Amino acid sequence: MAEKFDLNEVEVWDGNYASSQALRQAQIDVVAAYPITPSTPIVEGYGAYKANGYVDGEFVMVESEHAAMSGCVGAAAAGGRVATATSSQGFALMVEVLYQASGMRLPIVLTVVNRALASPLNVRGDHSDMYLGRDAGWINLDAFNSQEAYDLPLMAFRIGEHLDVRLPVMVHQDGFTTSHKAQNVRPLQDEVAYKFVGKYVPVDDMLDFSRPVTHGAQTEEDWHYEHKAKQHKALMDSRSVIDSVFAEFKELTGREYKRVESYMMEDAEVAMVVLGSSVETAVLAAKQMREESGLKVGIIAPRCIRPFPYDLVRETLDREGLKAVVCMDKSAPGGAMGALFNEVSAAAYTTKSRPIITNYIYGLGGRDFAIDEVKRIMNEQKAHADAGHITTHIQQFSGVRGPKLGFFDTRRG
């Protein structure tokens, strides 16, 4: 039986340590992992818990991230609670198996510490890896700070393992700005945390020899489409389970989570849609702007990236006073508008107010994103609002050296 860990009411943890503690408390059966910067301390921490008797489950060291996720798929199909962690290039190597995990409906939890993708090689945080996996059929949750990097993995097990869901869940946090930043974290005691996560209930487990099953069957044009449709419906329907797990967690801890977090949106004239650790920077800037110039700035932060909260994003944007919105994409867009811009725009298109929406690429490869930058961008939104149309390029790059970089124009509102 695993030893209990003595925890203070308030601990000083970075995001990595917070996530590794959450994984420890979930009493996972198998962790198969291959460490990579900046998520290494999650795997390292978990390995230390195993070595020191704080974990009962198996810890499998594998030869690559492809093997790590493959090991997770095998262990989950066998009937165990399973989790791992990765970043960037490791995540990219996992991608093939990510689709297997979701198609096989295996509720694996993957903590992703977001980092840029090479080339050029870079270990700093941006959302390239998060964007790479966004269509892999996983539930995607985003932690903005260490506390959330602790809370969300606990909830991820509950959500993914729910019998109406049975889907794998990723919990993202920003490389370094969250993963290596020590902050106050209020953890649950071991027995409280485990009681919240609950005992794992296996489904179609291969170790049930009285009911032999085939996992990973091949289907061609006569069956594949029906299976993918069923899988998509489970992902879309997981919204209500996510909401109910968030509500239960609030009851237990007082900490409230929503699929779309919004700050000062009640009377906002201009708004920024942003993910990750940049959310706190943006909120701070918005508060200062309201005090300094009276500009009513609001911030929208999708907590749940998949299933994309189309309903709640639309609800948040559908306000008469809201004139201009900027969507911040921290991933090289590869010849398109940013993904967040595209998805938010699609939701906004069905609102009555139809605010002006523009796109910024920012923070690639860990380029710092500071309060002054938010202020500059929000003043630009105010200019769009006053002019009644977009006064800049629709897509721009923020914080990059060299001549101003932007694409596409319109005189329409």
Next chain:
Amino acid sequence: MSMTGSAGATAKRGVRELGAEEKVGWDAVPQGVVLTSFDGTTDNTAFIKPEDRVYSDFNSYTATVASWRIIKPVYNRDICIDCQNCWVWCPDTSIISRDKQMLGIDYDHCKGCGVCVEVCPTNPKSLLMFGEKMDNDEALATWPEKKKKEK
């Protein structure tokens, strides 16, 4: 459901053409494409003969692929020495053998690859390939004589 002593199980072998199963909608396909081997639960499957197992409709045992074959192996009991070579080598478990005695060929699953004929050590061979349309008795009537050793 117990699987032992089910007289109807053999009758389920190859009852449908592969791919001819009912095409249900997305709401009725099994979650995660998880396919059960048997109807109900079972224990000691390894000790139950295939003809006594309650295979599910997802199991290839209940499907036939006989239509894929253009040539077939025919088995001659009079020459066979029950060495089990063909049983070991058959890639589709289509040689039926019980208590180390050859019984014949599962024509629902045999694809006519001819491996069994290739590995048969008797002289003449106890398995030979014939056209799919040829009657087995007719084939047996044309069986070759023992070949003399060449000096």
